[in-house]
Amino acid sequence: MSQITCPRCQKSVDELTTIDQGIIDRIKETGGPAAGIPKQVCINCFTELAGSIARGSVLLAREKAKEQRKAILWKTRVNLIKNARQCMNQKSYAQAAVQYEKYIRVLEMVFEVKPGELKPENFKDSARTQELTVVASAFWDLIRIYDTSDQYNQRQTLATMKLAQFLRFTPIYPDILRKAEAFQKTARNPPAIKQFIKMASQNKGRCFIASSVYDSPSSTEVFILQNWRDQKLLTSSWIYYLNFIYYIFSPAIAYFLDRAPIFKPFVRKLIFPIVHFCDKNQKAISR
Numbered sequence: 141m142s143q144i145t146c147p148r149c150q151k152s153v154d155e156l157t158t159i160d161q162g163i164i165d166r167i168k169e170t171g172g173p174a175a176g177i178p179k180q181v182c183i184n185c186f187t188e189l190a191g192s193i194a195r196g197s198v199l200l201a202r203e204k205a206k207e208q209r210k211a212i213l214w215k216t217r218v219n220l221i222k223n224a225r226q227c228m229n230q231k232s233y234a235q236a237a238v239q240y241e242k243y244i245r246v247l248e249m250v251f252e253v254k255p256g257e258l259k260p261e262n263f264k265d266s267a268r269t270q271e272l273t274v275v276a277s278a279f280w281d282l283i284r285i286y287d288t289s290d291q292y293n294q295r296q297t298l299a300t301m302k303l304a305q306f307l308r309f310t311p312i313y314p315d316i317l318r319k320a321e322a323f324q325k326t327a328r329n330p331p332a333i334k335q336f337i338k339m340a341s342q343n344k345g346r347c348f349i350a351s352s353v354y355d356s357p358s359s360t361e362v363f364i365l366q367n368w369r370d371q372k373l374l375t376s377s378w379i380y381y382l383n384f385i386y387y388i389f390s391p392a393i394a395y396f397l398d399r400a401p402i403f404k405p406f407v408r409k410l411i412f413p414i415v416h417f418c419d420k421n422q423k424a425i426s427r
Contacts, residue, residue: 146182156180159189166193210250217246221274228281237285240278247275256298260309264395273310279303280316283336287328296332304339309348317341352394353407361415368418 143152158180167177167189177189220243227236248255251262263272279299286296307313317340324333350362397404 146185147178148181148185151182151184153182153184155183157183157186159186163189163193213246213250217243220246221278224278224281233285233288237282240282240285243278244275247271256302258302260306272306273312276303276306276310276312276316279306280319283333284323287332290328293329293332296329297335300332300336301339304336307340313340348390348394349397349407350411352397353404353411355404361411364415364419368421 143154144156145151146153146156159177164177181189220239224236224239224243227233227239244258245255247262248258251258253259253262258275260272263275279302282299283296283303286292286299303316307316317337320333320337320340324330324337327333347362347365350359350365354361397407
């Protein structure tokens with residue numbers, strides 16, 4: 141009997157086995173390398189491909205279970221925040237701290253990061269950017285709770301660092317900063333609050349869209365817009381609320397621009413008159 145070369149493994153065999161479309165589709169479903177599979181292969185290749193379906197099914201089932209667990213955890217955060225705020229209103233600060241700490245841990249588990257390593261970048265998905273404000277408010281409450289006892293000084297220091305890290309991405313930046321300056325006068329551990337104010341002041345609220353359009357949060361254009369916002373816009377109450385709305389929608393727009401940079405030149409043209417206006421007026425005021 142003449143030998144046949146298997147088109148997949150290139151080995152000489154007596155016969156080839158036909159692979160039907162159902163097997164190929166199943167390999168695709170389980171994430172296997174379905175592209176380029178020949179219609180006929182040797183029995184060894186056929187067995188290997190069939191085995192990959194079984195292994196892929198196990199991996200796929202594990203991945204689905206993992207994602208389901210994350211989804212469940214993500215939903216639990218709502219009750220944890222509600223419970224924490226209710227405890228704060230009732231002045232049950234120890235219980236509030238437990239609920240807030242569980243909330244932070246849930247987020248760390250959802251994003252698969254180690255304790256203490258939660259970052260704003262974890263929330264870049266447009267569906268979750270609004271959670272940044274919730275996280276910041278949680279850290280702010282924790283800072284005040286930890287201030288009630290010297291034994292929590294280390295926890296308070298860590299919380300101030302995390303708050304300074306998250307606060308710049310939220311619309312509550314100026315409000316929390318004002319509260320921190322007032323709280324520093326009566327705090328049990330004022331150096332920690334002073335350090336937070338210093339860190340937060342160095343990390344001013346980000347202009348999401350401008351930072352994305354100009355590919356850097358430290359570009360001249362972003363600096364001009366930030367200065368105008370901090371010195372002029374946030375001093376007006378009704379514009380402050382417009383700024384709040386901006387922070388709700390701008391992260392999603394910036395996320396879209398990062399994924400579709402082809403639109404950035406067009407957006408740069410749109411905001412150029414605004415940058416020019418702000419720069420011109422700031423120079424006129426400084427004269």
